[in-house]
Amino acid sequence: MEKVLFEFIEKYMVLTEEEKEAILDMQVFKYYKKGDVLLKEGQYSLDSYFVLQGCIRSYYLIDGEEKTTAFFTEMETCVPLCSKNNEPSEFNVDCLENSILVIANPDTEKKLFTEFPRFANMCRILSEELLVKVQFNLDSFKTHTPEQRYLHMLEQRPDLIQRAPQHQIASFLGITPxxxxxxxxRLAST
Amino acid sequence: MEKVLFEFIEKYMVLTEEEKEAILDMQVFKYYKKGDVLLKEGQYSLDSYFVLQGCIRSYYLIDGEEKTTAFFTEMETCVPLCSKNNEPSEFNVDCLENSILVIANPDTEKKLFTEFPRFANMCRILSEELLVKVQFNLDSFKTHTPEQRYLHMLEQRPDLIQRAPQHQIASFLGITPxxxxxxxxRLAST
DNA sequence: ATAATTAGTTAACTAAAGTTAATTTCTTCT
DNA sequence: AGAAGAAATTAACTTTAGTTAACTAATTAT
Known part of the structure; x- marks a missing residue:
């Protein structure tokens, strides 16, 4: 797993041996089983989840129904609203698969950033990149029909179609199963 | 305008006189007229737009139709995808009203961040906050009907209902005028 | 001021999504 | 292996959004 993480980071900055060791010393890799719950609605938490391997999802409980709104797979990050506004979480996060995560929060960040300020800079760039991606997803969602969104997903995220159950994909696409x-x-018949 | 900007920044960090002067020296305030175009589809640009006063919008041209996907008003920031992925812009940005903006890009940031590293930290926090807000908007969009989205907008952004023409609001809500x-x-009759 | 253009509304019709419920298929648990 | 439960499909029906087009404001330009 170190290799995967370091390769990801090195797309942004070349690591020194000292930095690599510092990361490993922090014991950042956390192992979860399929079905494990990371965050529950109503809970206060400052954690963000970076997926090294596996898949996690965020979902809301609305009228007793699970509404899955996002999936996070390899090299993707889930930053819950509650981790930034200090309010109880409005959604849940759990593991769709056995997963290996790096969990960040103000404590671990502070430790890392004071010793290695370059990481703070990387996180800024990362989060700006993430921001524009999510904004683009939102734009794309607004300007396309459910069918187009599904076709787009087939093309852009064929892995997710395999990894997630269909009723979760449906609500991810904003529609019913x-x-x-x-x-x-409809698509099969044409 | 300085006062507005400084008050905004000081929600994140107290400014020294030196920092304030440095900002003013950069002549960051840019004045635009209603209708002015900030970014055109196909254009390469590294600029982000922070709105001090006024309103700007992003819109796509799809089948000759303008599809407005986002509005940015006072203290909101528009970060175009093209500014982060180095590709031609897929959308347009223009001014809905006469507006006063602060325009950021890698050059201005570098200047500011090397002299005052604290600003880089503020920008990281800002962009993380922005990220979770946009992600929440996307979640909310997925889990609500057009009518609920409109009601929500009436409640949460009554100003926008006044400031933007209805056909732009419609496409912002993901529906036709x-x-x-x-x-x-329907709502009026009940 | 008036014409031209654009924005907003209304209506009739079509297409697609939501709802409810039954059925089939697939998992999971003992 | 078999029963129980969950997921996916199908169908009938309802509701709502998209489409096309006509019409009525409201703006903008000359």
């Missing part, structure tokens, strides 16, 4: 089933049928 | 007109009628 029945509706996704119909869309798939 | 006709549909928004119907929703308004």
């Amino acid at each position: 029945q509706s996704l089933s119909r869309i798939r049928k | 006709q549909s928004l007109s119907r929703i308004r009628k």
Whole structure:
């Protein structure tokens, strides 16, 4: 796992041996089982989740129904709203698969950033990149129909189609499972 | 305008006189007229737009139709995708009103950050906050109907309802102008 | 001031998504 | 292996959004 993490980081900055050791000393890798819950609605938490391996999802409980709104797979980061506004979480996060994560929070960041300020800079750039990606997702969601969104997902995230159950994909696409089933049928028949 | 900007910044860090002067020396305030275009589809640009006063919007041209996807008003920041991925812009940005902006880009940032590293830290925190807000908007969009989205906008952004023309609000809500007109009628009759 | 253009509304119709419920298929648990 | 539970599909029906087009404000330009 070190190799995966270091390769990811080195897309942003070349690491010194000292930095690598500092990261390993922090014992950042956390192992979770499929189904493990990372964050519960109502809970206060300052953690963010970087996925090294596996898949996690965020979901809301609305009228007793699970509404999955996001999946996070390898090299993707889940930053919950509650970690930035100091309010109880409005959503849940759990593991879709056995997963290896790096969990960041103000404590671990402070430790790392004071010793190695370059990491703070990397995190700034990372979070700006993430910001524009999410904004683009939102724009894209607004300007496309459910069918187009599904086709887009087939093209851009074929892995997710395999990894996530269909009712979660449906709500990720902003529709009901029945509706996704119909869309798939419609597409298959043409 | 200085006062507005400094008050905004001071929610994140107390400024020294020296820092304030450095900002003013950079002549950061840019004045635009209603209708002025800040970014055109296809253009390469590294600029981000922080709105001190006024309103700007991002919109896509799809089948000859303008699709407005976002509005940015006082103390909000528009970070275009193209500014982070070095590709031609997929959308346009223009001014809905006469506006006063602070425009940031790697050059101005570098100047400021090397002299005052604290600003880099503020920008990291800002962009993380922005990230979770946009992610929450996306989640909220997915889990609500057009009517709920409109009601939510009436409640949370009544100013925008006043400031933006209705066909732009419609596409911001992910629907057609006709549909928004119907929703308004439906709501008025109950 | 008036014409031209653009924005907003309304209506009729079509297409697609939501809802409810039944059925089939697939997992999971003992 | 078999039962129980969950997930996916299908169907009938309802509701809402998209589409096309006509019409009525409201703006903008000359």
